[in-house]
Amino acid sequence: MKTPFHLMIVPTLRCPAKCSYCWSSEHTGPVMDLGTVRAAVDWLAGLNDNPVTVTFHGGEPLVAGPAFYEAALPMIAGGLAPRTVAFAMQSNLWLLDDRTAAVLAAYRVPIGTSLDGPPEITDAQRGAGYTARTRAGMEVARRHGLRVSVICTFTAQSAPRREEIVGFFRENGFVMKLHPALPSLRDDRPEPYALPPQDYGELLVHLLDDCLAHPDTLRVMNIDDLIKSVFVRRGTVCTFADCAGSTFAVGPDGGIYPCYRFVGMEEWRMGSVRENPGRAELEATEAWQRLSAFRAFVDGHCGSCRHVRYCRGGCPYNAIAPAGGEVTGVDPHCVAYRRIFDEIADRLNAEISGGDGMMALMTGRRTGAPTGIMGLVQRMVSR
Ligand code: SF4
Numbered sequence: 001m002k003t004p005f006h007l008m009i010v011p012t013l014r015c016p017a018k019c020s021y022c023w024s025s026e027h028t029g030p031v032m033d034l035g036t037v038r039a040a041v042d043w044l045a046g047l048n049d050n051p052v053t054v055t056f057h058g059g060e061p062l063v064a065g066p067a068f069y070e071a072a073l074p075m076i077a078g079g080l081a082p083r084t085v086a087f088a089m090q091s092n093l094w095l096l097d098d099r100t101a102a103v104l105a106a107y108r109v110p111i112g113t114s115l116d117g118p119p120e121i122t123d124a125q126r127g128a129g130y131t132a133r134t135r136a137g138m139e140v141a142r143r144h145g146l147r148v149s150v151i152c153t154f155t156a157q158s159a160p161r162r163e164e165i166v167g168f169f170r171e172n173g174f175v176m177k178l179h180p181a182l183p184s185l186r187d188d189r190p191e192p193y194a195l196p197p198q199d200y201g202e203l204l205v206h207l208l209d210d211c212l213a214h215p216d217t218l219r220v221m222n223i224d225d226l227i228k229s230v231f232v233r234r235g236t237v238c239t240f241a242d243c244a245g246s247t248f249a250v251g252p253d254g255g256i257y258p259c260y261r262f263v264g265m266e267e268w269r270m271g272s273v274r275e276n277p278g279r280a281e282l283e284a285t286e287a288w289q290r291l292s293a294f295r296a297f298v299d300g301h302c303g304s305c306r307h308v309r310y311c312r313g314g315c316p317y318n319a320i321a322p323a324g325g326e327v328t329g330v331d332p333h334c335v336a337y338r339r340i341f342d343e344i345a346d347r348l349n350a351e352i353s354g355g356d357g358m359m360a361l362m363t364g365r366r367t368g369a370p371t372g373i374m375g376l377v378q379r380m381v382s383r
């Protein structure tokens, strides 16, 4: 089976919002034209024929406007056929109108939007009026049958209010995708919002317990992904897989980067879709070499860690950001990953050796016992 490939298209780094901890947006800057989309399709068509997920990222991708998506979506789906092409989008939804929603619905584009909890928490972190504008966009999405999950960024300020935040997600029936606020490669200032790794680890364990306590009303995608990774012993999201070579991002001017997080950073540019670089040319770039160095570093540094098969040292961007672009360590969230992976692996082993969990998974029957990790696995399988 061919490895799934991930292409992130960043139509612009512009964004109308002013979130306090954002590291990936500007208020001015170019917007991708359709010639660049065409060039990106031609480049990818020549690069491989793997199934691909194309995610529109930003900045705010809806700044590109409805005409962009009406032309780009068929161009990408048609240009990459017959391979399987899935789409996704990360957007605050402020600019979602009926015309754009209709074309996104036609191409079944699931959307990840962002709310950090109740309005007072979200607006304190993301700016006054943020929640109202995003909720209005969610309503447009709902009318068109678009699937929306909600990214919740936990900062050093909001993490102590976890219970309120979880309550808000449960009351509204939102599927949560958790992001810890990160230090940025683009910003020299100390990062007052960044969530310390220790706190992130504790937060993940609390959220695991919240999911176990409320399996019918709370779903945290990260917890599902962490459990899945331990269960199948392979990273199932980019953070826990070697992303180099299976993920690329294309910026507004056609520049190629290892991931959307690096878009616009000249030292991470790997060429342009208009130059149509092949695999060998990409592998010769400085950016590729640095990511390869990270992978080699992980093989040595994490060699004795029980979780290395499904952790892989975490995200290379996180690892490289605090070190000024050099490979000097693994993802600083290692402490958090080790904490949650230990917790999941130990509980899972206890359940399996106790027999109850495996029986529940195999028969699909609830045993009457409180939901355990295997109960959550069972729910994932049946979704
Ligand atoms: S650099 Fe980090 S965010 Fe980007 S694809 Fe790799 S693991 Fe994912």
Ligand code: SF4
Pocket: 301, 302, 305, 306, 307, 308, 309, 311, 312, 313, 314, 330, 331, 334, 335, 337, 338
């Ligand atoms: S938990 Fe830490 S030591 Fe273990 S593989 Fe992940 S980054 Fe490496």
